[in-house]
Every structure is written in C-alpha cells, then in structure tokens.
Amino acid sequence: MPRHPETTNHIRAKLAALNPYCDLQAAFVHVAHLATEALGVAAELENIPGIESGQMQLVIRFWYSLADFARIAALACVGGNQRRA
Secondary structure, three states: OOOOHHHHHHHHHHHHOOOOHHHHHHHHHHHHHHHHHHHHHHHHHOOOOOOOHHHHHHHHHHHHHHHHHHHHHHHHOOOOOOOOO
C-alpha cells in the first residue's frame, strides 16, 4: 500500500531536523543564497563599460550552476523528491 504524501513529507521533515542532515541542508541553502547574490553582482558587472560580455557570461554561468547545484544538494538532504517536498 503506497504511503500518503503527507506521511512521506512528515518523515522527510523529521529527517531534515536531525543532525547531520539539518546542518548539511542549511549549509547548502546558504551556499545557494550566496551564489544567487554573486550572480546578481556578476550580471551588474557585465554592464560596466570595458568589461567584455563574453567573459562575464562564463562568470554568470558559474554562479548560476553553483546556485543550482547547491539547491539540488539541499533538496537531496531531505529526500530529493520535488513533487512531494
């Protein structure tokens, strides 16, 4: 018999509250937040005269990827199923 989604979410919430999972998840959430801020700064720097757009695109892709992977890692710490999380 399949589990009810609320039961599954409840189990994931309890797991996320346990160490080391809550510490790891918090670290990845913080990394994602900082990378998102850096992404915004990099996008602003792209508009400064004298800075080559192509070079800044590499920087922007790096920060975007880091933020994305950090969010995925944070989600994995609590089960990783986006439809039920």
